Amino acid sequence: MMKKYYDAVVIGAGCAGLAAAVALKKNGIEDVLLLEKDEETGGILNQCIHNGFGLSAFGEQMSGPAFAQRFYEQAVSQGVIFRTGVMVTKISPDKTIVCSSMQDGVVTLQAGVIILAVGCYERNSGAIAIPGDRPAGVYTAGQAQKYLNMDGMMVGNRVFILGSGDIGLIMARRMRLEGAEVLGVAEVMPYSNGLPRNIQQCLIDYDIPLYLSHTVTGIHGKTRLTGIDLSQVDENRNPIPGATKRIECDTLLLSVGLIPENHLGDACGIPMDPAIHGPRVDESYMTEIPGIFACGNGLHVHDLADYAAHQGTMAGNGAAAYLKNGENLSHKISVVAGNQVGYVVPSYVHTENVMKTAELYFRVKQPMEHVEIVIRSGEKVIRRMKKDHVIPSEMEMVIIAGKMLEGLQDDLIVEVHA
Amino acid sequence: MKKETKQLICVNCPKGCRITVTMEGEKAVEVTGYSCENGKNYAMQESVCPMRILTTTVKITQSTLRVLPVMSEKEIPLHVWKQAMEEVRKITVQAPVSIGQVIKEDLCGTGVRLIASRSMKKV
Structure with missing residues (x-):
């Protein structure tokens, strides 16, 4: 009870x-x-x-x-x-x-x-709206992962993966280990969305091709998936006419x-x-x-x-x-995603009685090299740090001493400069 | 002897350091770009014979799940993965199992043990 x-x-x-x-x-x-x-x-x-x-x-x-x-x-x-x-x-x-x-x-x-x-x-197949048939054999990567790793069941033999998120990469290796043919991973962006180590140990280790700036534009099969259309996309992520090829497979995993x-x-x-x-x-x-x-x-x-x-x-x-x-009823200021920053957590911070440290989590909008991360409130710089490279798939975390936030009035802005 | 450089991504941790190894024939003579000793050792090893931890499952009976997650206790050569998986596929264990329990003493002649990577109760 x-x-x-x-x-x-x-x-x-x-x-x-x-x-x-x-x-x-x-x-x-x-x-x-x-x-x-x-x-x-x-x-x-x-x-x-x-x-x-x-x-x-x-x-x-x-x-x-x-x-x-x-x-x-x-x-x-x-x-x-x-x-x-x-x-x-x-x-x-x-x-x-x-x-x-x-x-x-x-x-x-x-x-x-x-x-x-x-x-x-x-995100599932409904959320990304791929045109074509609706046969069996289309799974989210996590769903296939559960079937394989907890129920001991393989979802297919010839596998293609859409999206280079980490679960997709890990499932590419996992399906390969269990004897499936993994025909490739398509990523609509010109860079991978997975951690670099997973590109190495899940794809390169097993000679699985990564198709950057590619997406799946068609699904074929009446009862079971028989193939997909793989298309190259332009910089606006639109399929390039004539740059489509058919890949025969019985399984499509979505890691989107x-x-x-x-x-x-x-x-x-x-x-x-x-x-x-x-x-x-x-x-x-x-x-x-x-x-x-x-x-x-x-x-x-x-x-x-x-x-x-x-x-x-x-x-x-x-x-x-x-x-x-x-x-904590003290004054709050907003935390704002500034130049090249996609989002920041938390959304706001208190300016009195803050715990010993406050953490700011954020992601950049695009891959950049030799950057400076600046956290400021108005003109007052709270923290400034350099990084060799930042990519959207790697979350950045900055720790700020709670006392640095005391008495601030203006929004806290997190920005990244090349 | 002719020098050659190899670009590697360290797989030890999610930081994914980009490491450059300068090779003189079969020997690594210079390593740059690593941020810890593990990374340096990884790069030296990787340029000669890539080693990986193998994680997979074995069949289990009398438990809530049908498979038990297992892993090699240490890295094994990447190139033996197919043989290793063939050996693992033949194994069936019985619940209960405790985390760290040895499932196989010597994984395809590497001398590395295969261990349970979680505990599983008997039902």
Whole structure:
């Protein structure tokens, strides 16, 4: 049975939610409830069997499931209360939560704080509207990953992949290892959207071609996919007439982007930032509804689970501070994406009583070399740093000492100059 | 002897350092662009014989899932991946399994062990 009231309820037991729950307990918060819709904790990490997790969080090379397991063990030893198989259907600004489960039916709870760690979902074939037939054999990369890595089922034998996001690259290698022919990866942009290491270890290692400035313009097959049209695109991403070839394949995997899952937040009226498809938050990861926090891929899509987990820790610290000290009512300034910057998280920062550090996460709009990153408030430069290269697929993070924000009046602008 | 340079992307961590290795025949004589010792070692090794951690799954019985994620405990030569996968495909384990448990002692003659990369309960 669940109680009627918990000091803190974390929704989603992926690495961000687990880390947030651990942080709440470490800050001395008594009742911390972690709700997970799946039957086990770990979230999407359970299907990410490749290594490369844990390097920044634990200084080890770990698989995704191992990384999730480590956080789970921490949460257990800290005394976090778990409920799996529980689907949250509604949250409200007064921090009531409606959830349903086989065990307890529909239950309403009251929380002191709520942390949304709800993860993200994949853009699917409907969202990218490829013309042609609608046969079986078209999957999102993550869906194929789950079938293969958790259910032990191959989705096809001759595979083409649209989109060079990391999951697509990792699935290219995974399908190749399991004996499929992987015919290529198409990327509509003139540069890859995946991490450079994944281009090396997933494509180059296995001689899988990467078609930059290419997209899929046709899908063929009545019941099962029989082929796709691969077209070269111009600088405006429009297919070039005559530059199309047919590739015979039985499977098309889509790795065309991730979007934070925000049905709960939207229905609750939490203001969203359209640039990240996630809630507008302050430097403690509190949304604009006091006492409701957001972190991980449900806030904005991270490159690495390590960073999502780190953000969970920070949100847990922020939520604990809110429970102990109440809301930070000091003056707030907006954080603005300036020159060459696509988005910045958080959306605004306080200028008094800021925690020890504030983190700014951002992505550049295009690949650039030998750049200077400048963070300023009006004319006052807060931080200035140089980088050899920046690319949109690698998120940048800048840490600012909380005291640097004290007393600022003008918007905080993050900009990148060549 | 003629010098030749190779451009590499380090795969040790997501930073993905771009490393340049200068080769004199079969020998790496100069490495630049790395930002840690692991990166330097990677580049030296990569220019002679690329090594990779292998991550895959083996069949498991009496558990909630049908497959168990496994990984090679250390890097194995990239070029043996096909043989390694053939060996792995023949393995079936029984739940329960603990993380780190040895699934196979010697992965296709490399001397490297194959280990479970998560725990799985028996149902």
